[in-house]
Each structure stands twice: as C-alpha cells, then as structure tokens.
Amino acid sequence: MGDPRGFMNVPRVEAGYRPAKERVFDYGEVEQTLNKKDRKLQASRCMDCGVPFCNWGCPVGSKIPEWQDALFRDNLEEAYYILHSTNSFPEITGRVCPAPCEKSCVLAIHEESVTIRENECSTVEQAFEAGIIKANPPTFRTGKKVAVIGSGPAGLSAADLLNRAGHHVTVFEKNDAIGGLLRYGIPDFKLNKRVIDRRLELFVDEGIEFKTNINVGIDITKEELLEKYDAVLLAVGAEQPRDLPVEGRDLDGVHFAMDFLTQQNKTVAGKTIPAKKRISAKDKHVLVIGGGDTGSDCVGTSNRQQAKSVTQIEILPKPPEKRENNNPWPYWPNTMRSSSSHEEGCERHWSLSTKRFIGENGKLKQTEVVQVEWSKDENGRWIMNEVEGTTQLLDTDLVLLSMGFTQPVHNGLLETLEVEYDPRGNVKVNEMKQTTVEKIFAAGDAEKGASLVVHAIEAGKVAARGVDAFLRGE
Numbered sequence: 001m002g003d004p005r006g007f008m009n010v011p012r013v014e015a016g017y018r019p020a021k022e023r024v025f026d027y028g029e030v031e032q033t034l035n036k037k038d039r040k041l042q043a044s045r046c047m048d049c050g051v052p053f054c055n056w057g058c059p060v061g062s063k064i065p066e067w068q069d070a071l072f073r074d075n076l077e078e079a080y081y082i083l084h085s086t087n088s089f090p091e092i093t094g095r096v097c098p099a100p101c102e103k104s105c106v107l108a109i110h111e112e113s114v115t116i117r118e119n120e121c122s123t124v125e126q127a128f129e130a131g132i133i134k135a136n137p138p139t140f141r142t143g144k145k146v147a148v149i150g151s152g153p154a155g156l157s158a159a160d161l162l163n164r165a166g167h168h169v170t171v172f173e174k175n176d177a178i179g180g181l182l183r184y185g186i187p188d189f190k191l192n193k194r195v196i197d198r199r200l201e202l203f204v205d206e207g208i209e210f211k212t213n214i215n216v217g218i219d220i221t222k223e224e225l226l227e228k229y230d231a232v233l234l235a236v237g238a239e240q241p242r243d244l245p246v247e248g249r250d251l252d253g254v255h256f257a258m259d260f261l262t263q264q265n266k267t268v269a270g271k272t273i274p275a276k277k278r279i280s281a282k283d284k285h286v287l288v289i290g291g292g293d294t295g296s297d298c299v300g301t302s303n304r305q306q307a308k309s310v311t312q313i314e315i316l317p318k319p320p321e322k323r324e325n326n327n328p329w330p331y332w333p334n335t336m337r338s339s340s341s342h343e344e345g346c347e348r349h350w351s352l353s354t355k356r357f358i359g360e361n362g363k364l365k366q367t368e369v370v371q372v373e374w375s376k377d378e379n380g381r382w383i384m385n386e387v388e389g390t391t392q393l394l395d396t397d398l399v400l401l402s403m404g405f406t407q408p409v410h411n412g413l414l415e416t417l418e419v420e421y422d423p424r425g426n427v428k429v430n431e432m433k434q435t436t437v438e439k440i441f442a443a444g445d446a447e448k449g450a451s452l453v454v455h456a457i458e459a460g461k462v463a464a465r466g467v468d469a470f471l472r473g474e
Contacts, residue, residue: 001065002072006044012112013042020344024303027188027268030340031095031118039122042115043071049106053330054116057104059458060087064101064116071123080127083120087457088160089153089199091128092182094121095191097454098293098337104330128198135205142166144471147229149216149413152180153453154444155235156203157460158467163208165468170209170229172216177269180237182453184262187297189304189340193269217413231439231467234427235460236413238445242403244289248357253364255279257290257298257402264301281307285395287367288312289354290402293339298400300341311347311394315384317374318350353386357399367396405450424449432466433459441467 003009015032017023023030034042046068054064063082070079083090094117105113127133144167148155151173163169177183179196204210216225225232241256248254260279267273281302288298291314302310319336327334342348351372358366371390377383407425408414420428420436426449427435427442434441443463444456 001046001048002040002044002069004047006041007047007107007112007114010041010045012045012107012115013038014115015118017340017343020340023189023340024344027264027304029095029192030189033122033125034118036126039119040072040074043068043119045107046072046114047106053104053106054101054114057330057332058101059452059454060093060461061458062086062090062101062120064114067123068114068116068119071119076123076126076130077132079123080132083123087454088157088460089457090120091124091195091199092153092191093454093457094118094124095195096186098452100332100454103333106330109329133202135202137206138164138166140166141168142471144168144230145170145228146231146233146467146471147172147216147225148233148235150180150235150237150444150446151178151183151210152235152237152444152456153182154237154446154456154460154463155180155233157457158233158235158443158464159208159460160203161461161464162467163203163206165464167468167471168207168209170211172214172220173210173212174215176213176271178210178212180235181456184265185258185294186265187261187301188265188268189300190297193265215412217416222416226439229439230471231441232417233433233463233467234414234417234419234435234440234442234446235444235456235463236408236446238405238408238426238450240406240409240425241401242406244354244401244403246354246356248359248364251357251359251364252362253359253397254357254399255401257288257294257400260400261294261297261301264305279398281305281310281398283308284397286310286398286400287394287396288400288402290314290404291316291348291350292402292404294404295400295402296339296341298402299346300339300344302398302400303341303344303346307398309347310345311349312342313349313352313354313369315353315372316350353384355391357396358393364396364399367394367399368392369394405445407449408446422447432469433463434466434470439470441470 015034017030048065067079067082099117101116102113107113146169148159148171159169282305286302286307288295352369353372355368371387372384422428427447429447443459
C-alpha cells in the first residue's frame, strides 16, 4: 500500500465542482481536478485491505488497491495498464460511474472512502498526457468476422476485446455518430464527447471498423448479416421508455427525457435541430418526472437552457440521509443522492404521483399531482395509496418524462432476427450471452435491462468471451 497510515493522516478530499454561477452558462465538464501532489495523497489512503471490498463492489472487477499503489509510487504506466486490464474505458467510468467501489470501500464505514473514481479519471488523463496510451493493433488475425450492432458501452467494450483477440470487428450504429448512450444520452457537462472520440481514434488505428447511419434489419437484411459475419452481437440497449398514460399525455409540451437530452447533445456538437422539433426549456416552468440520473441530467440541461423554474418529482418516498439498519455496508447505500445539477437550482419533491396534464388550445399549462403513501400488504408487497385532500396543481410549460426504460425495442431488428425474450421483455441469453439463435449474442441493457454504464462494459466483456469461444469452437 502507498502509506500504511495514510488513511489516518490524510482526510478524504474531493476536487469538487466549478462554481455554479459560472458553469450554468456552458456545457463544459463541471468537475474540477486536484493537482498531482494532492492526488498522490488521496491514493495513499488506500489500505490494500486483506479482503478488497472495492474490487468486490466494482462490476468490472477493477484491481483498485494495485493501481492505487502504483499511482502513489508515481508509476503512471503501471497504474494505467492495471486499470485498463479490466476496463476498456476507465476515462469514462472515471467521469460518470456512481462508484459502487467507493460505497463498498472499508473506509466508507466512517464515510471517508478513498476517492477511487476521481483517482481513476486522473490516472487516465495523466497517461494520455504522458503519451503512454497508444494504439496497439493485434499481431495476428483469425479470419473470423464479427458484427456488433450498437455502439454504446456494451458494444464498444465487446468490440475492443474481440478485436484484441484477432477477429475482424465491424460496429454498426443507426445514428450519425458512434457512442450510443455515451454520445447522445449523457450531457456534455458530465462527459465531454472529445473523451469518446479520443478512444475511438485508437480503436480505428487498432483495426475496428465503424459504420454509422445504418439501420441493421432495414439497410442490411438478416440473411446478409448472417451470411457475411461469423457471429453477431446485439448491443442495442433498452430504448423503450416507460410512458405515463394519463389524461393530457398528448399535449404539446410533454416529452420523453431522452428526446430532450439527445437534441441538446446534438446542438452542442454543432448540429441543427429544426425549430418546429426543438424541445426547449428557455423561459419555461419545467417539471421533471422521475428521480434518477436521467432526471438529474434533465435538471442540469434545463438550467443551462435558462428555464424559468425547474421542479423534479419522484413517486417513491424520500430516501434517508444515512444508511438504515437493513442496508449495511458494504452493500449499495439506498440513501439520498444529489448531483451537481441539483445544486444549480431545482425544487425536489417525493411521494408525488401524476394524475393528469392540463392544457389550453393543445398546449400544456398545468400538471395535477397528488401525495401518496406506501405500505405493505399481507404478502409483503408494496402498495401505493393516494392521500386524500393533497391534490395540487403545478404551473408547467414543459414536462420531461424520466421514469426509466422498460426493455429493448422489439419492432424491427429483434423481431426480424427472431430472438426469444425473457419474462421482462429483454433478449434471452445464457451465461455466455448467447441468444436462442446460434450465431447471435446480446450484451448490456438489451439483455440485462436498463442499468449503469459500468454494468454494460462488464456485459460486453462477458459477451466477448462467449463470442470468442464460439468462433474458436470451444
């Protein structure tokens, strides 16, 4: 370990955010960075525990004590290669991961966990600056061809590993740029898209082929796909948003969150959105329905678009500030979470259910909500009941539905490929991510359901091992 007494002598220090009064006027990344000396001190706090619960909590199995020690010893090359050995994109998880590793860090018992996520991002950025990270094409090719459909974190993770194994990999993306959720789902103030492009340039130099604006199943038929490629990996995500079928849903002003975020990301990238299709929060009372990360992204984006007010509501009860007895360390803490977006200005409410949207001449004007309370029935299942007399009207010009995603879109590609689904509507796979169609595999949200970027990266790793074994006849 870096310093046996580091965790006792050095307090946890976070880099923090840029001042809110400045960052709300741009889409630059909000997080700041510590200098190298202070970052080294933070790395010294890792205790190299006998049982590294951080490694257990990390979905990609990052060897955290090992690279923290290398970082402390100023061995940047070793630190980076240890990080990269389990994760194709540590520069991305170092920015957008909610860091389950930190929640399971032994020091989290006293709420002083090692700043693992920030250390990770810093390590990769320093490695890029030092010229350590370079293209490393495979030394041999197997002659096998793999088609990866979808270029989100699962698809890119699998493509990277399959290419390293020597297979010819082609990644198909229906949008105009590679990245999937990373490109058009996560705002630039959390993930600058140059971070993605920098890694993609390495992938191209290493031999991965990327094809954009291609809708597989339409532009390429099932027969062509299976004839040309030895294996196909579906990494199409879970893009079916959860809707809110209440009165007034069809009013002008009610939109899915991802449509709103995608438009803004495209605008930042220099693309033009037709005025008639533009979803804008400027000078509007914005209501974000849903309390997760996507909802938080809508809050930050609405503030940057100069909304008149931003309100976020959640149907579930307000989480506790501290862990409760039934939620012990090292498990994920079901506690109150606030993001940089909330600090920029947002009114938040919990235990509110949306009853209807009210409009005038087809345009949204108000939202009717009601307080709810949760209890358990005789079978232990949670049930929700409205609280009488708590109905209220919220002035609303723009509603952003951010209630998660239910499953991958079945219409089109998946129906054409005739894959089977599990009871939740996700693509059915075995332990190696193979579907019920022999040459076809699936990874990420398409087979797991909507989840974290880091889970998608790990799913891509598992799928790559399965595809590789299949191609080698093992």
